[in-house]
Amino acid sequence: MLNNTSLTLNRGFKIRNFEEDKIAILKSNPGLHFVIQNDGTYIFSGNYYLTDSEGKLIKSFNVKITPIENYPNSVPIVYSTGDEIEKIDDYHISKEGIICFDHTYTLNKLASGGLRLYDFIEFYFPKYFSWVLLKQSGKAENLKEWAHQDDGTIQYFQEILEINEIDKIINFLEGYLNVTKPRRNEKCYCSSGIKLKNCHLDAVNILRATSKKELQGDLSKLIKVK
Numbered sequence: 001m002l003n004n005t006s007l008t009l010n011r012g013f014k015i016r017n018f019e020e021d022k023i024a025i026l027k028s029n030p031g032l033h034f035v036i037q038n039d040g041t042y043i044f045s046g047n048y049y050l051t052d053s054e055g056k057l058i059k060s061f062n063v064k065i066t067p068i069e070n071y072p073n074s075v076p077i078v079y080s081t082g083d084e085i086e087k088i089d090d091y092h093i094s095k096e097g098i099i100c101f102d103h104t105y106t107l108n109k110l111a112s113g114g115l116r117l118y119d120f121i122e123f124y125f126p127k128y129f130s131w132v133l134l135k136q137s138g139k140a141e142n143l144k145e146w147a148h149q150d151d152g153t154i155q156y157f158q159e160i161l162e163i164n165e166i167d168k169i170i171n172f173l174e175g176y177l178n179v180t181k182p183r184r185n186e187k188c189y190c191s192s193g194i195k196l197k198n199c200h201l202d203a204v205n206i207l208r209a210t211s212k213k214e215l216q217g218d219l220s221k222l223i224k225v226k
Contacts, residue, residue: 007110007119015116018071024118031060041067044117045081050129059084061129065117072114075107085132089148092128101128103146103156105210112209150221157222160203163190166226173219176204177212 015021022034031047044065050058062082068074079097080087087093092100101107101124110120134140147155157169168190175189176182188199196204207215 007115007123011118011122015118021072021116021118024116025121028118029121032063032065037067043067048121048125048129050126050133059129059133061085065121068117072116073111075111075115076117076120091132091135092146092148099128103152104214105156105160105206108209109206150218150225153218154222154225160206161190161200166222170219170222170226172200173215173222176207177216177219182208 011024013024015024025044026032026034029048031049032044033046034042035045036042044063046063047060048063049060052058061080061084064079064081066077066079068076078099078101080093080099081097085091085093087095087097094100131140131143134143146152154166154169157173158164161169161172163169163172171191172189175191179186182196182204184197184201185195188194188196189204190200192199
């Protein structure tokens with residue numbers, strides 16, 4: 001999980017629009033191609049080259065990055081289109097090949113602030129595909145790995161709230177969902193009695209990027225597993 005929900009990269013150049021983003025992606029990733037589809041939407045498709053610190057190829061992965069709506073305030077959907085990775089939960093990849101790089105809440109927060117595809121690829125791709133190779137070789141047992149699906153959401157809340165008890169996480173979410181607009185000086189929803197600005201304001205700022213409908217759905221799941 002990306003704790004500070006920002007992708008600050010020392011890339012040394014500006015990306016001010018999609019065209020500049022596209023140019024940066026293709027320059028940095030020679031195995032990827034920009035394709036305009038028959039319906040006018042676009043994808044990036046081809047090979048992602050995982051390289052070492054000296055630029056030497058480690059392994060190539062077939063990927064597809066789907067059309068992006070509301071650029072730059074949306075999260076790209078990335079598919080593994082080859083057979084390099086088994087499409088199972090253990091590799092955080094769906095049977096359709098969709099790769100889970102991070103929790104939805106973190107990705108929504110990133111997108112809310114403007115997410116450049118170049119930054120997304122440069123940050124997440126080397127981390128994920130390097131982890132895949134370690135896991136395939138049986139050397140990932142000492143690396144921190146997030147749980148899958150609903151268990152991953154529970155783990156996510158435990159991390160950002162620093163609360164382990166599911167009952168307390170549920171109380172926090174119910175309190176957050178019951179207010180129209182969070183206010184810094186109101187009491188925190190964790191029932192600590194401390195003002196929000198001095199307690200879980202960072203967590204609230206992450207959650208605000210996700211719709212309350214989605215959060216309510218996850219809350220319902222937490223209540224069922226309590």
